[in-house]
Amino acid sequence: MMAGIKEAPVHALLTDGTTVRIRQAGPADSDEVLRLYEEMSLEHLRLRFFSVSPASARVAADRVAAGERPGYRALAAEYGGHLVGLAEYEVLPPGSSAEIAVAVADGWHHRGVATLLLEHLADAARTAGVTAFTADALSENHEVLKVFHDLGLRVTRHFQGPEVHCTVELTEDEPYLEAVDARGRVADVVSMQRLLRPRSVVVIGAGRRPGSVGRAILRNICSGDYTGPCFVVHPEAGAIAGVRAYRSVSDLPQVADLAVIAVPAPAVAEVAQECGKAGMGALLVVSAGLNRHQSGALMDVCRRHGMRLVGPNCLGLANTADDVRLDATFAAHHPGPGTAGVAVQSGGIGIALLDGLARLGIGASSFVSLGDKYDVSGNDMLQWWESDGHTDLAVLHLESFGNPRAFSRTARRVAHSMPVLTVDAGRSEAGRRGAASHTAAAATPTMTRQVLFAQAGVTATRTIGELLDTAALLHAQPLPKGTKVAVVSNAGGVGVLAADACAEAGLDVPSLGVDLVNELLGVLPDGATATNPVDVTAVVGEEQLRSCTGLLARHGAVDAVLVTLVPTAVATATGEDLLHALTRTAGRLPRPVLAVLPTQSSRVELLQTAGETAVPAYSDAEDAARALAHAAARAKWLARLPSAVPELPDVETARAREIVAAYLDANPEGGWLDPRATSLLLACYVIPQIPWAWAEDDDEAVAAAERLAGPDGRVVMKAYWPGLLHKSEQRALHLDLQTSAQVRAAHRDLITRFGDRMTGVVVQPLAERGTELFAGIARDEVFGPLVVFGLGGTATELLADHAARLAPLTELDAHDLLASPRCSPLLFGYAGSPTADLGALEQLLHRLSRMASDLPQLTDADLNPVLAGPHGITTLDARIRLAPRLAQDPYLRRLR
Template sequence: MSTGGGADHGPEEQETAQVARAVLTDGSVVTVRPLEVRDLAEVERLHSALSEVDRYFRFFGAPSEVALERFMRRLVDQGDARALALGAFDGHRLIGVGHFEVLIPEVAEVAFVVERARHARGVGTLLLEHLVSAARRRGLREFRAEVLAANSAMMRVFQDSGLQYDVCADGSSYQVTVALDPGEPYWAKVSDRERVADIASLRRVLCPASVAVIGASHRASAVGNALLSNIIRGGYTGNVFAVNRSGGEVLGLTAHRSASDLPETPELAVLCVPAEHVPDVAEECGDLGVRALVVLTAGISGCPMFAEGLVAAVRRWGMRLLGPNCLGLVNTDPVVRLDATFSAAGAPQGEVGLATQSGGVGIALIERLSGLGLGISTMVSTGDKYDVSGNDMLLWWERDPRTIAGVLYLESFGNPRKFAWLARRFSERKPLIVLRSGASPIAQRAALSHTAAAATPSTTREALLRHTGAIGVDDLGELVAVLGLLSWQRLPKGPRVAVVSNAGGLGLLAAEACAQAGLEFSSLPEAGPDLAALLPEQASSRNPVDTTAAIDVATFAQSVEFVLRDETVDAVVVPVLRTAVSDPITGLTDAVSRARADGCDTPVLAVSAGQEESLASLVDGEARIPVFADHTLAAQALADVTTYSRWLKRSHGVVPDLARIDVSTARDLVGSALDHLPAGGWLGDDVVRKLLGSFGLPSVPSWECATEDDAVVALREFDCQVVLKAHVEGLVHKGRAGGVVLGVATVPDLRAGWARLRARFGTDLRGVTVQPMVAQGREFLVGTLSEPALGPIIVFALGGTDTDLIADRSRRLLPLTTGDAEDMLHELRAGPQLFGPRSDETLDRDAVTDVLLRTARLAELLPEIAEIDLNPLIVTAGGVQIPDARIRLEPREIEDPLIRRLRL
């Protein structure tokens, strides 16, 4: 056995793009896949069982036997490239069919039929989602359907889908047209449906009516014995069974020799058997009707035969799976009280949800929380994470009133793009803390461009956290500190901090730590005069406040209270030192209580030099004040929650409708380019400019010249100073390589420049691009990079040839909102000087955000774009210009990362 923290996922061959397991609204698991010839008997059974009404709704009458047989054979005919039929299977039983058939280019007719017993469980909606995804991969843009007016259930499927649709009455039926360009409303609806279904299925894991421990050992030192003991000792409210092939009795329970011998079918089975037995036991459980498995056993992912056997059983019987190679799960809800782990320490009841890929991290965190009087609502150890993952728990915690904060420790992101969506929505309701792990970088890429050089595993991970609003922490100490602060104090209203100390050196150290953490300092305009009047002459009433070591407890408490009541203070840090004269911390709770009684809820953090525990608390009734041993940890925890508070309050903006975007032309350009570059590659300058133009991006006019005489013609046409840029196969950074000649004003200048480029590159010179010289301005970089797991990431940075040296950058995941684009400008270290209210120069900020939004939309709508590099983007007070741009394509299909599907 193991405490988990193993593989990224189950076997690579678990799933294909066309086969998916998903959950219906009642929590049952079905498989969605294309129909095949072998399914003909099931197709015939489904259609023959249709009621007269259902048959009328589907076929607008009663088709002849011959016509019906011909239709059903077309459904299973995989050779028809113009059509696709998807079936929803419960085990081997077909319960619904959705199919489309192309009518004209980019348009298909769609229809559905669902077994009557499964009506109102979301089968039709699930099939529609997967048909939309498949149709988009084929380049379709529109579904059409004819629906009888009396078929209200089918109309609700379209109405509730989240897709844009039009309805036109046509006698007794409706002609429905559905656009297949899913946006935020569609994915929000999909996510809502997933949450309802996922919660229903997770109840079988987290709130089972009965549990069987298979492999419940007679030996006290065995995992199966420890786990059963925890279930019993924890007071589990459901029925619990022990399974041991030797029979007898385990911990007072009758041990049945197999799952088949149990007096009732358990809802959840926990497997503590050797790896070689796991597939057979899982198959037996599924056959009996067990709805969920927890597999603690290690050694499965390393053996394809064991892994494939477990996966096959889970798929065949529609079970949910936690693990394998995991610690188990805990639900402290008094209605459930399930501790299905082999942890030595019991899990205290509390309000923190925990999902951890490492069981060891889970045990350590539970022990630390318990020592602080905090506890957990639910905990799952995902282990090798074949199925149940952190994404599932986000869906669960979001609507769980017992959970006030979520904690994730993930060594890998199975579906980062879905995580980004779910975590962002979760963070808008409750704080989410992510314990970072550097063990599994999301991606690593060679620096083919400045944009690629700007994206490293750590920076893409930080972009993911920034996008979601999650609080990223680096170790368990910081994690516990943040949880304590969130549990015991209100969120700060802003970043302005005040430090009050009875030891000047400690106060200065704490202030320095706050500054390093990015916090700001109040000048104490309200508290300052009161402090000056209260404190002795040698004290400092300026921030950081030094009351001196000789101050008595009451005066120190009064000083803290003055600062708390200052409206310009968002949080107070109080480093204190016990002296022979007084112990100032003893009066701190009184000061805070008086302020709280008057409605002041400013957070307070104490730092007690010499304290043994890294974090403790002062208790005043129901209120607690966190007390840190280390001022650096206190400052970092305060900065963490302050960042989250600001994220909550910021305007997230919208994904805007942008004028002057011609998607059709852009798609044609990309399609034509891939015809000539089937393996992908960098586009020619002319195609790049046309692509930018189709999205309203202001590229500088250019003239492609194969000969020197052509360049002379271009110079005369532009009638101004121009730039020559060399065309050399594989040359990425022209400026660095000496491939740019500036300030060409005359024909002799041009011929001299051409000669210089010819001398530099020889026969590799294929020609030049001639561009007018642009007005001088501030240079920036805007680019996108498509990560395999995260999708496109947009980068904004200081530009020019030194961008990689300066490394002042901001990153975001797509889709990009107006709020995101505005934030990117100010996240640069140079942002306040460039775009702040007291900036050193006037730059057209609106034009820059417009470029960010249009570039992001270009990468979002054209998934074949692997990389965009606009460097430099020249910005002046009067607008922006793009003199140099690069775009790289990769052949790829449209993917819908948010589509409903389980991991296996």
């Protein structure tokens, strides 16, 4: 990470929402460092240097002025071009710990400057191999001691008279990540206040004639009864749509919290600069068509002035809270107030979702059209909804993920408190064409999105309609505890169709027990059947249907009840209201009840009950079944016990990084490791490998065969040259070699066919029989590292039986990964086959996960085949590819 800061400073939020710039400090900062200390109070100088000698400030400035050197690093936090904080470390012999110092300018205390600097300094130190910080402080310096304590890292203190010696261990474990998350969440939500709860708004770019985007937004703000003052800036007009206009931002009677910018693309950055200079806190840029230069200029202005940004190229934003009532969109209708938070990248999808949620009576608490998503992202919105006190359902449509691992972590936390739904539209396969490894071919873009959503507990639907179907159920009914469904119908044919829909959605329609069947038949009309589907017949009455539904929903035999009803002449003639039977009952039942009404004109409706709940009614049984399957999946995810990433104390991360660095020093553009380097890297992570030897002529091959041959005396010979990937396809291997003559002949054959391309051969003992599996790592440019697992052997790509999870894997992730491929029954003793060593396989996945997390330069790893048996596993063939890439901690606090 440190190299990243050196090359490109980053911006991050303080606890009060202020944006500061974090960068490496150097010789050019000497005067600023001196000013920082000279402007400190005498008390703060004494606490920092243990004295008030003027020489201390000069020594500190000179230390920074000496510049970058081995074992020393300094980071600066600046605001408005001035230094507001400084953090330094200097490595102590033998090099595993470093002494640190931190200073914050007067007037900037208690805003999180020191904590933010120490987070970034710790990240840089970890990358340099430092495992602990040490610091000496006066025991009365409670502020700095509290900073160390609150970092979330393990801190030990040793008091020596008036001084205290602190040691801070630079572990990056769950408590530390949770502490960073909490600080980031507070800062993020505070920074969004002026965006989503603005006390005043100005619209810049509203035209004098109807039809402009800016004028449409102004009209919606005014007609939506926004609770604060709304201003307009126009260089010529005296008023726009009845609102007084001011000639420039500087002429406004007060500084607005939020500026809505709807000017042509070339003018956006200049207008944003005027807003920043005036002290505005947030921008909503609906303008489209910004080129790279204009985009960069806009972001530079926002970061320099600490303004949060939604857009550009977006529909707008809204907050329906009674004390805000802001509709700053150019949608045709105001969003209906409610409890769903909605964030989308596509304005059209946003309109469809808002209309659907309003029609269902769910409504929206807040809405943000992210557009090109330069700044505010799905992560930001999840954190806002988590804390706003109004939202109980999160709805997202994201076409890209700026920081997938951070999104996964945030979504996982939020999904425990409210459902998080998204439309998974999928991604193009074009980026994967011509993939150079089995792993890259297996880790398809669609798989990576599904993996991200599944691990994070996000309910991913295929269409907007399916999302609204699911939202209706999750909003209105309790979650099912499992997948068993009772289907009830007043016409046998529709009941059969509903049962088929449930089965196709992955639900179970079980036969009911004799006692329950007899109870049901006791309350139903003659001629009814109650085996499941339950046919209540066309003559069922309201009270009979209510009793039947209640019996099923209270009984432990099923987890949900799906009632499908068609209008009949019998019910009409007797005046029975079958829907009334459902709405009278469902509000007091412990299990979800859904209705399917094939004659209903709309796809899904919410039928109000006597209680606080509603019954979701669908026109198609397939829609109801898919919604119920999503609800069951959410219940299963919520029921999972917390799971951690296991520690692997025998891993040699430092040695692995040395191997990677040495290879990239010799091969700056990256490439595939040779067998020796591959084996060494796998050994650093204690990944089991079959014994092997390298040979460059037939004499060496024969000697290796004699040394490695197993009890049956047979060996395998594999050709090698840089870039060789699929040996079997090129017939670059020989199996079942028993004699020296066969070994020599095999070597001559490979030499004859491949000539000077071949740099040598690998000789291995012939492996015993077992299940051939595939395991590997793929690094997706959007989602980061994935661990892939599935069926191995020569047909691994043809059969495409693979699953994947994002690294790092928790214990549950590894278990799920083993159970996900279609071939997984082979591991559990299918048809009398021996059970594989599941513990060894889980260990393999965790070790690959650790390797993927430790080494950002590792782009592909193929372990194929991995031979699994009852007594362990072993890797028979492995390939690893590296590429130059800077390490970047996905959890380090920084703005995009």
